Amino acid sequence: EPEVTQTPSHQVTQMGQEVILRCVPISNHLYFYWYRQILGQKVEFLVSFYNNEISEKSEIFDDQFSVERPDGSNFTLKIRSTKLEDSAMYFCASSERPGTGGNEQFFGPGTRLTVL
């Protein structure tokens, strides 16, 4: 069964460093998303992406974040200068159609980012 994959499963970095989290969405999906979950807190929406541009972003998704689809398969989240509070589990998701209207988003297993 097709699934969303994410690498690495765990990333440890020093504060101020740049990190890139990678995701491979399901191959025929066109809509892509990033969410994060700080330990013990809610899963929070970061950004949605379609047709090579951001469709929507939350207030969390500030200038230190960026997303890219560098080729036909990968979808990346870059954090330019990591802060301690960026430590969280980051989930990638994809959907065949827009997430609105009750269309299912398929989630990857997550990347645990630890900022020291």
Next chain:
Amino acid sequence: AQSVTQLGSHVSVSEGALVLLRCNYSSSVPPYLFWYVQYPNQGLQLLLKYTSAATLVKGINGFEAEFKKSETSFHLTKPSAHMSDAAEYFCAVSGSSFGDMRFGAGTRLTVKP
């Protein structure tokens, strides 16, 4: 703005007992509601979703949920818990925006033998 609230961060039941996980929603438009399950070290898997077709929604693994507009609730139930049901369960709502899915804080279900 759409939001959901899950009552109880941790629920413990005995194997074979009824599972009831509570979710209340707040939405200014007719909501699309979801329940996701997360097993250890895995991603979020869709259990079921409500999209206004029927108020009682059946999902995978024997779970079902009933949409009650008068109570703004979408509680998840299963008649008989299995050990394999032990996981984290998330209620979520998707509003009219492009893909902004709002999650509850999650409920950890423990099943005792």
